[in-house]
Amino acid sequence: MRQAHRPELRAAARRIARYIDAEDPSRTRGRAAAHPGAVPGAAGVGRRRIVTGAFAAAAALAFGTGLPGAAHAAELDPKGITEDPFTLGVASGDPRPGSILLWTRLAPRPYEPGSGLRPGRYTVRWEVAHDPDFTRIAARGRATAHPELNHSLHTDVSGLDDDRVYYYRFRAGDWISPVGRTRTAPAHSAPITALSLAAVSCQAYHDGYFTAYRHLADEELDAVLHLGDYLYEYAVNAVGGARNYTDRRLPAHFNRETITxxxxxxxxxxxxxDPDLQAAHAAHPFILTWDDHETENNYAGDDPDGGTVPTEEFLLRRAAAYRAYWENQPLRPPQRPQGPDMRLYRRLRFGQLAQFDVLDTRQYRSDQLYGDGWQRPGPELEDPERTMTGAEQESWLLDGWERSTARWNVVPQQVVFSRRRDAPTDAYRLSMDSWDGYPAARRRLLDGAAAAGVENLMILSGDVHVGYGLDLKEDWDDPGSRTLGTEITATSVTSGRNGADRPANYDNLTRANPHLKFYNGRRGYVRITLGEERAQADYRTVDAVTTPGAPVRTAASFVTEAGDPGLKPA
Structure with a gap:
């Protein structure tokens, strides 16, 4: 097992990041400026053209080109943009008291390299209003879209009211973006009584239409929690895979795995x-974390899937993936990547009702044992040195629980936390890519939550393309042992195609895991309502994603009472 982020690799990345910081004037601009991230610039560096072992030289090429700033790109008049640059919509994210992060990207021709814009800087105006007609402006300003950042904008707007709905839009020359709706968080001390959320995950474009997002856009929500696999690195053919387009053809460059x-x-x-995804982003602020496919399937720390390429080469790919993720998501400046590293774990609070500790279980984890699929467990699995989060993130989470005064402590993260045996016999297997592959790390978190007095612990997970409802047990082998919290697993938006209400392994999985209270294999999302006395999870599903427009229904609803963890039918 390799040690994630070996010191010499991280040192090289830090040296380049410091150089970028010194050259990037936007890091010292005032509020509501565009906040460029570190600049890998790995476009065009194919994996077979990287010199294996020469990480420093390759990294200098990958991270040291195309720095933002006046010395590197001319300022161009946005009135010269002749096609709609807001083809990718708008988004907002990470709501805080009196503050929201707004996102867009200028891309008149998004399917082309360079997005159809001249490689210069463009000044973009933004507005935030109390009403969708923008008759009562709350804030306005300007931001710069840099070509080195693919003309993406991350506009941090502060000075707003707490716990308030706002509308926002961008202007570039004569073009006006779609209008987005967002909401700031309540003050940390606010005694709010209810919070409405949705949890989503796993949206493989080639597996079907994002119909679930169209329905999610119509829900009354305070925020959407995206639990990973926002995109997939796999090839998408000319007809969009299962979408089977008859009226359009996608460019050939989508029909390959993402590397650069x-x-x-x-x-x-x-x-x-995708219009359904755009509608969901325009309707609600998103709180996002990634899983594996935003980079590569089942990678672990600095280990690629199956260890098929050298570590230094994989870190170049990871730098490109992390950079593109930040460019295309409504994330705040602290999440800006530095080379192949990006601190994505963070904490958000919604009054006295809820604390959200968003985890990253990919970047710092130990490599999977025995392969990364379903395997028979062995003694090495119990090694206490094995980690899912890394020591620093684990300490941050446990310290946060110690200080928490929230009614509900919610942990949005990627992979299934509860134990899952695949058969009710002694010959069972466990998923090595989930927390079952890291049982000592899981035990430390459960013990830490108990020591901190966390009574209402809710783990959110995705990854598996099914909906689960699980009780977190003190002793997984004893169904009558104390329940420590609940886990809500959101099914996929499309991944796995249409699915079924009763998957083929339903009997084996439910018999082997008595703490599994709900299991459904359709596509959709989970709507979660947190209240002072109880939380409710509504599993919202659609019957088909391979054809557009399927209606949504509630497959089941469960509640967990404050102070009395465990899922019960609503």
């Missing part, structure tokens, strides 16, 4: 051009 920065940027353009 340009590959990842174009793939985000494909996903973000």
């Amino acid at each position: 920065l340009e590959d990842y940027r174009l793939r985000y353009a494909l996903y973000r051009s």
Whole structure:
């Protein structure tokens, strides 16, 4: 097992990041400026053209080109943009008291490298209003879209009211973006009594239409929690895979796996051009974390899937993937990547009702044992040195629980936390890619929550393309042992195609895991309502994603009472 982020690799990345910081004037601009991130610039660096072992030289090429700033790109008049540059819509994210992060990207021709814009800087105006007609403006300003950042904008607007709905839009020359709706968080001390959320995950474009997002856009929500696999690195053919387009053809460059920065940027353009996804982003602020497919399937720390390429080469790919992720998501400046590293774990609070500790279980984890699929467990699995989060993130989470005064402590993260045996016999297997592959790390978190007095613990997970409702047990082998919290697993938006209400392994999985209270294999999302006395999870599903427009229904609803964890039918 390799040690994630070996010191010499991280040192090289830090040196380049410091150089970028010194050259990037936007890091010292005032509020509501565009906040460029570190600049890998790995477009065009194919994996077979990287010199294996020469990380420093390759990294200098990958991270040290195309720095933002006046010395590197001319300022161009946005009135010269002749096609609609807001083809990818708008988004907002990470709501805080009196503050929201707004996002857009200028892309008149999003399916082309360079997005159809001249490689210069463009000044973009933004407005935030109390009403959708913008008759009562709350704030306005200007931001710069840099070509080195693929003309993406991350506009941090502060000075707003707490717990308030706002509307926002961008202007570039004579073009006006779609209007987005967002909401700031309540003050940390506010005694709010209810919070409405949705949890989503796993949206493979080639597996079907994002119909679930169209329904989610119509829900009354305070925020959407995206639990990973926002895109997939796999090839998308000319007809969009299972979408089977008859009226259009996708460019050939989508029909390959994403490797370079340009590959990842174009793939985000494909996903973000989807009208249902745009509608969901325009309707609600998103709180996002990634899983594996935003980079590569089942990677672990600095280990690629299956260890098929050298670590230094994989870190170049990871830098490109992380950079494109930040460019295309409504994330705040602290989440800006530095080379192949990006601190995505963070904490958000919604009054006295809820604390959200958003985890990253990919970047710092130990490599999977015995392969990354379903395997028979062995003694090495119990090694206490094995980690899912890394020591620093684990301490941050436990310290946050110690200080928390929230009614509900919610942990949005990627993979299934509860134990899952695949058969009710002694010959069972466990998923090595989930927390079952890291039982000592899981035990430390459960013990830490108990020591901190966390009574209402809710773990949110995705990854598995099914909906689960699980009780977190003190002793997984004893169904009568104390319940420590609940886990809500959101099914996929499309991944796995249409699915079924009763998957083929339903009997084996439910018999082997008595703490599994709900299991459904359709596509959709989970609507979660937190209240002072109880929380409710509504599993919202659609019957088909391979054809557009399927209606949504509630497959089941469960509640958990404050102070009395465990899922019960609503």
